[in-house]
Amino acid sequence: MARRRGTEPGPATISDVARRVGVATSTVSRALTRPGRVSDALRLRVLAAAAELGYQPNPQARSLTSGRTGCVALLVQDVTNPYFCGLIRGTQTQLRSRGYRHLLVDLENNDEIEEAALAELPSAVDGMVVMGAHVSDDRLREVARRVPVVVINRELDGVPSVVVDTPSALEDALQYLVSLGHRRIAYAAGPKPSWSSRKRWAALQGAAERLGVTCERIGPFSPGKLAGAAAADAALHIGVTACIFFNDLLAIGALKRFAERGVAVPGDISVVGCDDIFGADFCNPPLTTITAPTEQVGRTATDMLLARLHPGDAETAALPERVKLPAPLTIRASVASARPAQAEPAPPRPAAALGETVS
Amino acid sequence: MARRRGTEPGPATISDVARRVGVATSTVSRALTRPGRVSDALRLRVLAAAAELGYQPNPQARSLTSGRTGCVALLVQDVTNPYFCGLIRGTQTQLRSRGYRHLLVDLENNDEIEEAALAELPSAVDGMVVMGAHVSDDRLREVARRVPVVVINRELDGVPSVVVDTPSALEDALQYLVSLGHRRIAYAAGPKPSWSSRKRWAALQGAAERLGVTCERIGPFSPGKLAGAAAADAALHIGVTACIFFNDLLAIGALKRFAERGVAVPGDISVVGCDDIFGADFCNPPLTTITAPTEQVGRTATDMLLARLHPGDAETAALPERVKLPAPLTIRASVASARPAQAEPAPPRPAAALGETVS
DNA sequence: AAATGGATGGCAACCCGTTGCCATCGTTTG
DNA sequence: CAAACGATGGCAACGGGTTGCCATCCATTT
Numbered sequence: 001m002a003r004r005r006g007t008e009p010g011p012a013t014i015s016d017v018a019r020r021v022g023v024a025t026s027t028v029s030r031a032l033t034r035p036g037r038v039s040d041a042l043r044l045r046v047l048a049a050a051a052e053l054g055y056q057p058n059p060q061a062r063s064l065t066s067g068r069t070g071c072v073a074l075l076v077q078d079v080t081n082p083y084f085c086g087l088i089r090g091t092q093t094q095l096r097s098r099g100y101r102h103l104l105v106d107l108e109n110n111d112e113i114e115e116a117a118l119a120e121l122p123s124a125v126d127g128m129v130v131m132g133a134h135v136s137d138d139r140l141r142e143v144a145r146r147v148p149v150v151v152i153n154r155e156l157d158g159v160p161s162v163v164v165d166t167p168s169a170l171e172d173a174l175q176y177l178v179s180l181g182h183r184r185i186a187y188a189a190g191p192k193p194s195w196s197s198r199k200r201w202a203a204l205q206g207a208a209e210r211l212g213v214t215c216e217r218i219g220p221f222s223p224g225k226l227a228g229a230a231a232a233d234a235a236l237h238i239g240v241t242a243c244i245f246f247n248d249l250l251a252i253g254a255l256k257r258f259a260e261r262g263v264a265v266p267g268d269i270s271v272v273g274c275d276d277i278f279g280a281d282f283c284n285p286p287l288t289t290i291t292a293p294t295e296q297v298g299r300t301a302t303d304m305l306l307a308r309l310h311p312g313d314a315e316t317a318a319l320p321e322r323v324k325l326p327a328p329l330t331i332r333a334s335v336a337s338a339r340p341a342q343a344e345p346a347p348p349r350p351a352a353a354l355g356e357t358v359s
Numbered sequence: 360m361a362r363r364r365g366t367e368p369g370p371a372t373i374s375d376v377a378r379r380v381g382v383a384t385s386t387v388s389r390a391l392t393r394p395g396r397v398s399d400a401l402r403l404r405v406l407a408a409a410a411e412l413g414y415q416p417n418p419q420a421r422s423l424t425s426g427r428t429g430c431v432a433l434l435v436q437d438v439t440n441p442y443f444c445g446l447i448r449g450t451q452t453q454l455r456s457r458g459y460r461h462l463l464v465d466l467e468n469n470d471e472i473e474e475a476a477l478a479e480l481p482s483a484v485d486g487m488v489v490m491g492a493h494v495s496d497d498r499l500r501e502v503a504r505r506v507p508v509v510v511i512n513r514e515l516d517g518v519p520s521v522v523v524d525t526p527s528a529l530e531d532a533l534q535y536l537v538s539l540g541h542r543r544i545a546y547a548a549g550p551k552p553s554w555s556s557r558k559r560w561a562a563l564q565g566a567a568e569r570l571g572v573t574c575e576r577i578g579p580f581s582p583g584k585l586a587g588a589a590a591a592d593a594a595l596h597i598g599v600t601a602c603i604f605f606n607d608l609l610a611i612g613a614l615k616r617f618a619e620r621g622v623a624v625p626g627d628i629s630v631v632g633c634d635d636i637f638g639a640d641f642c643n644p645p646l647t648t649i650t651a652p653t654e655q656v657g658r659t660a661t662d663m664l665l666a667r668l669h670p671g672d673a674e675t676a677a678l679p680e681r682v683k684l685p686a687p688l689t690i691r692a693s694v695a696s697a698r699p700a701q702a703e704p705a706p707p708r709p710a711a712a713l714g715e716t717v718s
Numbered sequence: 719a720a721a722t723g724g725a726t727g728g729c730a731a732c733c734c735g736t737t738g739c740c741a742t743c744g745t746t747t748g
Numbered sequence: 749c750a751a752a753c754g755a756t757g758g759c760a761a762c763g764g765g766t767t768g769c770c771a772t773c774c775a776t777t778t
Contacts (some may be wrong), residue, residue, distance in 0.1 A: 011482065014765060024728050029766055039726065059483045060428060061764035063419045065733045070483075071462075079447045082637050088438045092465040096472070101483065103430075104463035106451040113455070123370065124418045124460065146370075252641055278441050279638035282611055373735060383758050388736060398756065420734035423763050 012053040020049040032057070071125045072305060073103040074298075075117055075132050081223070081249060082278040083294065084131075087152070090298020091129060098306055100126070107132055109222075115139075122147040127305045129298075133194050148308045150301045154195040155322060160308070162301040162323045166196065166274055167203030169290040169327045173244060173272050174207045174215065176329065181338035182213070182242040182270065188231040188254070189219035190246035197246050200274070204244065216240070221250055228253015236261070241269060241338040248273035248280045248289055255283055255334070266336035276330055286332035293325055300325065371412040379408040391416070430484045431664060432462040433657075434476055434491050439465075440582070440608060441637040442653065443490075446511070449657020450488060457665055459485070466491055468581075474498075481506040486664045488657075492553050507667045509660045513554040514681060519667070521660040521682045525555065525633055526562030528649040528686045532603060532631050533566045533574065535688065540697035541572070541601040541629065547590040547613070548578035549605035556605050559633070563603065575599070580609055587612015595620070600628060600697045607632035607639045607648055614642055614693070625695035635689055645691035652684055659684065 018025040023042070030037045031046035038046075049055075063069045074091050076084045088104065095102045103125055107114045111134035118135060121128060127148040130140065137156040143149060144159045151161045177185055187204050190197035201217055208215035218234040221227040223246060232254035235243040245251035251273035258265050265271050265285055273280060273289035280287040300323055377384040382401070389396045390405035397405075408414075422428045433450050435443045447463065454461045462484055466473045470493035477494060480487060486507040489499070496515040502508060503518045510520045536544055546563050549556035560576055567574035577593040580586035582605060591613035594602040604610035610632035617624050624630050624644055632639060632648035639646040659682055 013763090025765075026729080026767075027727055029764095030727085033766080037726080042726085056479070056482050058423075058764055060419050060422045061733095062766080063733095064417075064423055064735090064764080065766045067733080069419060079451065080444050082441045082444060085439050085441060085444070088463070089465060089467075092438065092463070093467070102463050102465075104447070104451070104461050106448060106461075108448075108452070120415075123415050256641060279641065282615060282638065282642045284641065284643035372733090384735075385737075385759075386757055388734095389757085392736080396756080401756085417734055420763095421736080423734080423765095424736045426763085 011058075012050075012055040014055070014057070016053055017046065017049050017055050020053065021045050068126050069124060070099070071101045071103050072302070073105055073117075073121050073125045073128045075105045075107055075114070075121075075128060075130045077107050077131060077133055078109045079104070079106040083247070083249075083275050083292075085278065086294030087131070087298040090295035090300075091302045092298075093295075094299050094302035094306070100306075107134075109133075111135075118143050127309055129301045129305060133191060148305055150305045150308075152297060152301055160304050160321050162297050162304065162325065164292045164297060164327050165324045166290050166292065166327050167199050169329050170200055170203050170244065170274070171207040172329045173288075173290065174204055174213075175211060176331075177242045177244075177270060177272070177335065178211050178213055180270070180335065183338070184238075184240045184242075185213060185215045186235045186238060186240040186243040187215055187217050187219075188221055188235065188243060188245045188250055189217050190221065190223050190250075192220050194223075194246075200246065215244075219246070221246065223247050223249055225249050225253035225256070228255070229257040232257035232261075232263075235269065236263065242272070242335070243269060244272040244274075246274060248275045248277045248287060251287055251289070251334075252279060252283050255285075255287070259284075266334050268339070270335040270338070272335060280330075281332065285334045288332045288335040289330055290327050291330045292327050297325060370417075371409075371414040372417070373414070375412055376405065376408050376414050379412065380404050427485050428483060429458070430460045430462050431661070432464055432476075432480050432484045432487045434464045434466055434473070434480075434487060434489045436466050436490060436492055437468045438463070442606070442608075442634050442651075444637065445653030446490070446657040449654035449659075450661045451657075452654075453658050453661035453665070459665075466493075468492075470494075477502050486668055488660045488664055492550060507664055509664045509667075511656060511660055519663050519680050521656050521663065521684065523651045523653075523656060523686050524683045525649050525651065525686050526558050528688050529559055529562050529603065529633070530566040531688045532647075532649065533563055533572075534570060535690075536601045536603075536629065536631070536694065537570050537572055539629070539694065541599075542697070543597075543599045543601075544572060544574045545594045545597060545599040545602040546574055546576050546578075547580055547594065547602060547604045547609055548576055549580065549582050549609070551579050553582075553605075559605065574603075578605070580605065582606050582608055584608050584612035584615070587614075588616040591616035591620075591622075594628065595622065601631070601694070602628060603631040603633075605633060607634045607636045607646060610646055610648070610693075611638060611642050614644075614646070618643075625693050627698070629694040629697075631694060640691065644693045647691045647694040648689055649686050650689045651686050655684060 014025050014028050018028045021028065027038060028046050031043045059070055072095055074088065076087065092102050105117045107117065114132045114134045122143060125147065129150050129152065131152040140151065140156060141158055149159055151159055153163050155161050155163060174185065187201055189201055204215050216238060218238065219231065221231050228250045231245060231250050245254060251271055255265060255271060258269065263269055271287065273287045276289045276291035280289050373384050373387050377387045386397060387405050390402045418429060431454055433447065435446065451461050464476045466476065473491045473493045481502060484506065488509050488511065490511040499510065499515060500517055508518055510518055512522050514520050514522060533544065546560055548560055563574050575597060577590065577597065580590050587609045590604060590609050604613060610630055614624060614630060617628065622628055630646065632646045635648045635650035639648050
C-alpha cells in the first residue's frame with residue numbers, strides 16, 4: 001500500500017486539517033458535518049484551514065462508516081430510446097440539488113444485464129429508481145428490501161411507484177377516433193412482459209367495448225423503429241382504419257413503412273402513438289400521441305426516493321406511495337376522419353417514392 | 360453508529376465468512392482476490408462459505424484501501440439532446456464489460472454546473488470522459504492532472520481526445536452543394552465557446568475559398584430546436600440558397616420555421632445538418648447531414664480511458680493519444696439543385712469548373 | 719457556596735477490506 | 749542430517765472519516 005511520504009502527496013486528509021488547526025480529527029469531522037456541535041469560532045478556523053489545504057472529504061471513507069454512498073442509480077431499459085432523455089434529466093436535476101451523484105445503468109433491453117444490475121447495485125448505492133421490463137414483481141420486491149427503490153411505470157405492492165396515466169389518455173384517444181368515424185381499430189402491442197403495454201391494452205379493450213367498436217391487438221412488437229414496419233404491415237393486413245401504437249418509436253417506424261407502401265397517413269389510415277418522444281412533433285406527418293411528462297416522472301420518482309432516504313425532511317415529506325401522472329392527448333396531423341365505408345380493406349397502392357408526402 | 364446486534368442484520372462481511380471457515384479475514388481476502396496465494400482446498404472452502412452467506416464485498420471498503428472506486432464519470436452537455444444517447448450507450452457498454460460503474464453527469468448546458476462537476480468528481484471516480492463546452496483548455500488540463508481524463512470533440516495538448524471529423528465531411532458537403540449550383544451558402548454557427556463549431560466554420564471557410572463561393576456565417580445560435588427558427592430567419596434574410604447548420608437540432612428547428620413561412624425545402628433552400636441525430640432520417644424532408652458515429656465515439660473514448668487506468672493491459676494497449684473518427688456525409692432529401700438564375704447576380708463561374716469537383 | 723447542566727472537544731473504537739511482514743511447516747537439496 | 753526454501757496462513761497496521769462516550773470548563777440556579 002502506498003504509504004505517506006514525508007512531503008504530502010495525494011489530496012489533503014482530515015488529519016492534515018486537524019494538525020493544522022491543532023485539534024483532533026473528530027473535531028474537524030464535526031465542524032464539517034455537525035454544524036452546532038462545535039463553537040462557531042472553531043468551526044470557522046477549521047473551515048479556513050480546510051480551504052487553505054484544498055481539503056475535500058474522501059467520499060469512499062465517508063461512506064464506509066456512514067453506510068451511505070451518496071449515489072443513486074437510475075436503471076433504464078435502453079438509453080438509445082429518446083423516451084429516456086427526459087427521465088434522466090428529471091432524475092439528474094433532483095439528485096444534484098440534493099447533493100447526490102447519479103449512477104446510470106443502461107439495461108440494453110437485456111434481461112441478464114437487468115438481473116446483474118439488480119443484484120450488484122444495492123451494495124453500491126443508497127437507492128434506485130428502476131424502469132426495467134424484464135424483472136418480475138417478486139424479484140423487484142426482494143431487491144426493494146435490500147435498498148430503497150422507486151419503480152417507474154409499474155405498480156406493485158410494497159414498492160413506491162410513479163406511473164404515467166397513459167391508459168386513461170388512450171381511452172380519450174379511442175373516443176376521439178370513434179368520433180371521427182373509425183370503427184375498426186388496431187392496437188400494436190409492446191413487448192410481452194411490459195406492464196405498461198398490458199395496462200394500455202386493458203384500457204383500450206374496456207373503452208372499445210363501451211364505445212361499441214372493435215379494437216384488435218396485433219403484436220407483440222419490440223419497441224423500436226424497425227418493428228414499426230412489421231406493425232404497419234400487420235395493421236394493413238387486418239384492414240383497420242386506425243392504429244394505436246404501443247409507443248412513438250413503433251409509430252414512427254410504421255409511418256415510414258406506410259409511406260413506402262404508398263398508404264397515406266392520415267388519408268388511408270390514422271396513426272396514434274404513445275409518449276410524445278423527441279421527433280414526434282416533426283415526423284411526417286406529425287404524430288398524434290399521448291404526451292408523457294417524462295421529466296416530471298424522473299423528478300417525482302427521485303423525490304419519493306429521497307423522501308425515503310431522509311425521513312423527516314420537510315421538503316419531501318408526505319409524498320404518497322403511488323403517484324399517477326396525467327398524460328394529455330396531443331393532437332397533431334396523423335389522425336383524420338375515417339374514409340367512407342369500404343367493402344374491402346384498402347389494397348396497398350403502388351409504391352411511392354420514399355419520403356414522398358401523400359396527402 | 361449501528362453496532363452489530365447479536366443476530367446478523369445487514370449483509371455478510373468478510374469476517375462473517377472468516378468465522379464460518381475458521382480462518383483469518385486476511386486469508387479470506389486473499390482467497391478471493393489473490394488466486395494462487397492460498398491452497399486450492401482452502402480457497403474452495405472459502406468460496407463455498409461466501410456463497411452460502413451470500414457474501415458480497417463492500418465496494419466502499421474495497422475502494423478505501425485500493426484507492427480505486429470502480430466508477431467512471433461521463434460528463435455531457437445536455438442529456439436532453441438525443442445526440443448524447445449514442446455516446447452514453449457506447450460508454451456504458453465498454454464500462455460494463457470491464458466491470459466499471461457509470462456515473463452520468465448532465466451539465467445542463469450550464470457553466471457553473473460544469474465547473475462544480477469538474478471540481479468535485481475527481482475524488483469520487485477513477486476517470487472521466489468529458490464533453491463540456493464551457494470549461495477552458497487550461498482548467499481541463501488541471502483537472503486531468505488529478506484524474507485520468509479523455510475529452511470528446513476538443514483537442515488540447517496533454518489530454519487524450521476523441522473527435523469526430525465533421526470538418527472534413529463539411530468540406531465534402533460544401534462541394535456537393537456547389538456541384539448542385541449553390542453559390543451563396545450560409546453557416547449557422549453553434550455557441551461561441553464551442554470548439555467544434557469553430558473547427559467546422561474554419562473548414563467551411565477554407566473550402567469556400569478553394570471552391571470560389573461565398574460562405575457567410577450567421578449566429579451564434581444555441582444548439583436547440585428553438586434557435587433553429589432564428590437561424591432560419593437569418594438565412595432567409597441574407598438570401599442564401601443553402602444553409603449548413605451547426606447541428607441537426609438547429610436544422611430541424613429551421614425546417615419547421617421554413618415550413619411555417621412557406622419556404623420550400625429543398626425547393627427554395629437546401630438544408631444540411633450535422634450529427635445525424637435521432638429524427639434526422641424521418642423529419643420532413645429527411646435531412647442531409649453528417650453522420651457522427653456517436654456510439655463509437657463513446658466506446659473509443661472509454662477504451663482510451665481504461666487503457667490509462669490499466670497500463671499494460673493487452674486488450675487496450677497501444678491506443679494513440681488522439682483519435683479522429685471519420686463522419687460520412689449522409690445524403691437525404693433536404694438538398695436539391697439551386698434554383699435557376701435569381702435576381703441575385705451569381706458570379707459567372709462556368710459550369711465546367713463544377714463538373715470537376717463532383718465526386 | 720455547592721449543585722446542576724449545557725457547551726465543547728478529545729479518545730478510541732469502528733466501518734470493511736487489503737497487504738507488509740512474520741511464523742510455521744513440510745519438502746527439497748547439498 | 750542440516751540448511752535452505754517455497755507454500756501457506758495469521759497478525760496487525762493501515763485507508764480516511766464518523767460517532768458513542770467521557771472529561772472539562774464555565775455559567776446558571778438554588
